Amino acid sequence: MNSNLELVKNVLKYTFGLVPIVAGLDKFTNLLTDWSQYVSDGFAGMLPLEAGTFMMIVGIIEIVAGILVLTKTRIGAYVVAGWLVAIALTLILSWSYVDVAVRDIVMAIAAFSLAKLSEMTPIKARN
Template identity: 45%
Template sequence: MATTRVEPTAVAGSRYSDPARQAFLLLRTVFTIAPIIFGLDKFFNLLTDWPGYLAPFADSLIPGTAQQAMYAIGVIEILAGLLVAIRPRWGALVVAAWLAGIIINLLILGDYYDVALRDFGLLVGALALARLAASPR
């Protein structure tokens, strides 16, 4: 007796029913929106007091105040999010490298190991996005 496989999605057979494609779209959306939101917030400090997350060692290397450094960091984060939207394969690698820098800063700071661990998970997600973006769709 022959059986037929029924696709669980309403758009059976479309490229959007592919789990890898769905994972790619989810990760691309998150790694576009989150860096842009966090980057914009560096100018307003609504989510947190961002200069407090800058290790004194890093602050001494960067000219200007910690808040001025956050302005530059915010611009970089916004650009990284836009790069993920336009070129996800390369943007995801930029975000992963950026997250590695954040993790190092947090470990030097010494008070935010939980945030560093969370950012490590995000770094792995960014690397997964880079791999999914490199595969043919």
């Protein structure tokens, strides 16, 4: 693969591998933010558990998704893209944190781009 394409692929791979792992781990500590604030009141009312506990489950999913990106990049990137779209749709439907929803859609497009880059077969360098 062309060195610039390989660089972009690696930057995206480590971004979408490490950031979900860090965010997932933070669901247990809330050092970066109180993650339960992103669960709308309507959705929280439908949950059979507390919003904080729900976010810990979300954290586990994010950690697994990040590991998947690092180990099976193409599949993991599609998982992360789908996950980000699901988060964005939840935020849009509750009309809360719409700015975060827009950011997540942009990140989903980047994760999708990583998946497509990962499908490319390496091209031998030409002299």
